[in-house]
Amino acid sequence: MAQARDYLVVDELTKHFGGLAAVEKLSFSLDRGQILGLIGPNGAGKTTVFNLITGFLPATAGRVSFRGESLLGKKPHQIVNQGLARTFQLVKPFPELSLFDNIRVACYGPRFLSQGLDEEAARHRILEVAEQVGLPKDLEQPASALGHGDLRLLDIARALMVQPELLLLDEPLSGLSSIETQAIVELIKTLNQEGITLLIIEHKLKELMKVADRIVAIDFGQKLAAGTPQEVVNHPAVVEAYLGTKDSYASA
Numbered sequence: 418m419a420q421a422r423d424y425l426v427v428d429e430l431t432k433h434f435g436g437l438a439a440v441e442k443l444s445f446s447l448d449r450g451q452i453l454g455l456i457g458p459n460g461a462g463k464t465t466v467f468n469l470i471t472g473f474l475p476a477t478a479g480r481v482s483f484r485g486e487s488l489l490g491k492k493p494h495q496i497v498n499q500g501l502a503r504t505f506q507l508v509k510p511f512p513e514l515s516l517f518d519n520i521r522v523a524c525y526g527p528r529f530l531s532q533g534l535d536e537e538a539a540r541h542r543i544l545e546v547a548e549q550v551g552l553p554k555d556l557e558q559p560a561s562a563l564g565h566g567d568l569r570l571l572d573i574a575r576a577l578m579v580q581p582e583l584l585l586l587d588e589p590l591s592g593l594s595s596i597e598t599q600a601i602v603e604l605i606k607t608l609n610q611e612g613i614t615l616l617i618i619e620h621k622l623k624e625l626m627k628v629a630d631r632i633v634a635i636d637f638g639q640k641l642a643a644g645t646p647q648e649v650v651n652h653p654a655v656v657e658a659y660l661g662t663k664d665s666y667a668s669a
């Protein structure tokens with residue numbers, strides 16, 4: 418059984434793009450079963466942190482460990498195999514493929530294949546995750562027929578196919594209506610109750626504060642504050658750098 422504490426540890430993580438320090442000696446940790454929010458202004462380095470943790474980018478320096486094992490230097494598919502899945506800021510489905518086949522694509526990943534799931538088991542799992550996230554019943558329709566909210570659900574469904582222990586969501590609420598937003602907030606709570614640990618980048622702070630146990634705020638790739646949602650949104654450095662005014666998070 419993995420330790421609950423220090424489940425994911427990011428230690429002095431650094432990424433330079435030429436002369437730009439996108440992430441600079443950033444440290445934080447996430448305990449098993451928790452939801453951690455990662456916030457910061459545009460360009461603060463949040464997506465770069467996700468790309469470093471999930472092996473999409475090599476780090477310049479620092480360490481990342483998951484369940485005590487180092488992730489840096491591993492390929493994205495090896496990291497998925499360890500139980501860590503992600504979604505993307507921009508959802509990019511295969512527009513001509515059906516919803517079913519868009520989810521089925523995840524079956525060709527190594528984690529799924531290594532579990533030896535056959536066609537029938539894969540079909541069962543696809544139907545299960547589609548229902549779990551609340552996708553429309555008609556899974557034969559093409560992804561191009563979906564609105565923005567359902568596309569987000571499709572992206573989450575694909576990530577869930579690999580049965581992750583830790584799920585990284587990159588702005589899951591961006592561009593959604595308030596009804597769609599509520600649906601995904603509820604989904605996040607349910608996934609967490611079912612045992613999934615989550616790391617979530619999100620600009621909609623009011624919603625993030627409803628689900629996050631803790632929040633880390635960054636700017637210019639460096640940590641500004643970390644703590645409970647209330648502590649972080651009221652932290653002077655966060656108020657100044659990210660929120661503009663003390664009251665603005667309420668309308669974010």
Ligand SMILES: Nc1ncnc2c1ncn2[C@@H]1O[C@H](COP(=O)(O)OP(=O)(O)OP(=O)(O)O)[C@@H](O)[C@H]1O
Nearest residue numbers: 434437439457458459460461462463464465466506
């Ligand atoms: N591949 C890259 N090459 C060069 N610079 C990059 C690259 N990826 C990101 N950057 C730069 O690194 C900085 C951090 O970008 P990043 O996308 O991580 O920010 P972010 O906090 O996710 O922003 P947003 O909230 O707008 O999505 C930005 O200045 C960005 O332009």
